[in-house]
Amino acid sequence: xxxxxxxxxxxxxxxxxxxxxxxxxxxxxxxxxxxxxxxxxxxxxxxxxxxxxxxxxxxxxxxxxxxxxxxxxxxxxxxxxxxxxxxxxxxxxxxxxxxxxxxxxxxxxxxxxxxxxxxxxxxxxxxxxxxxxxxxxxxxxxxxxxxxxxxxxxxxxxxxx
Numbered sequence: 167x168x169x170x171x172x173x174x175x176x177x178x179x180x181x182x183x184x185x186x187x188x189x190x191x192x193x194x195x196x197x198x199x200x201x202x203x204x205x206x207x208x209x210x211x212x213x214x215x216x217x218x219x220x221x222x223x224x225x226x227x228x229x230x231x232x233x234x235x236x237x238x239x240x241x242x243x244x245x246x247x248x249x250x251x252x253x254x255x256x257x258x259x260x261x262x263x264x265x266x267x268x269x270x271x272x273x274x275x276x277x278x279x280x281x282x283x284x285x286x287x288x289x290x291x292x293x294x295x296x297x298x299x300x301x302x303x304x305x306x307x308x309x310x311x312x313x314x315x316x317x318x319x320x321x322x323x324x325x326x327x
Contacts, residue, residue: 194294201290206283211238212246213283216255216272220280225272228261232270255279 176184199210206213218235219225227235233243247270250256255276261267272280296304 197294198287198290202283202287205286206279208279208283209246211236211242212250213280213287214238215243215246215250215270216276216280217284219256219270219272220277225277226269229258229268229270250276 195210202208202210202213208216214236215232218232219227229243229247230240232247233240236243238246247256247258251258253275255273257271257273259269259271261269295307299307
């Protein structure tokens with residue numbers, strides 16, 4: 167007969183940390199999204215796609231890899247890349263080494279958007295995330311993020327490389 171296992175309830179410190187983290191997660195994305203929409207007419211996800219491509223050799227990557235880098239599903243990515251493609255910021259083509267895959271490439275106009283948008287985005291990231299912290303806290307935040315990411319996806323990269 168199976169005995170019911172008592173849940174490991176959160177103590178006061180754990181509950182405060184959890185509530186603080188949930189509040190942060192609920193507000194951070196919308197705050198960064200608002201800045202990007204206001205200054206560049208892009209969503210945070212769109213900018214993540216463009217920035218992810220901008221950091222790759224040839225500004226190109228397989229859609230499946232890009233979905234992981236942008237932290238989105240392949241179907242969501244496909245919709246967003248189609249929208250960015252209509253704006254002339256990204257192009258898609260079959261992977262010449264394996265036609266089962268599609269490559270996304272940042273176009274020159276897309277690169278120009280990243281170059282123009284990055285300073286304001288970095289300033290907002292600094293304002294709302296990094297500047298309120300000490301250097302030691304920034305290092306701790308990085309370590310905490312990696313540990314939580316690995317608990318969520320033990321076999322994955324955190325952040326995806």
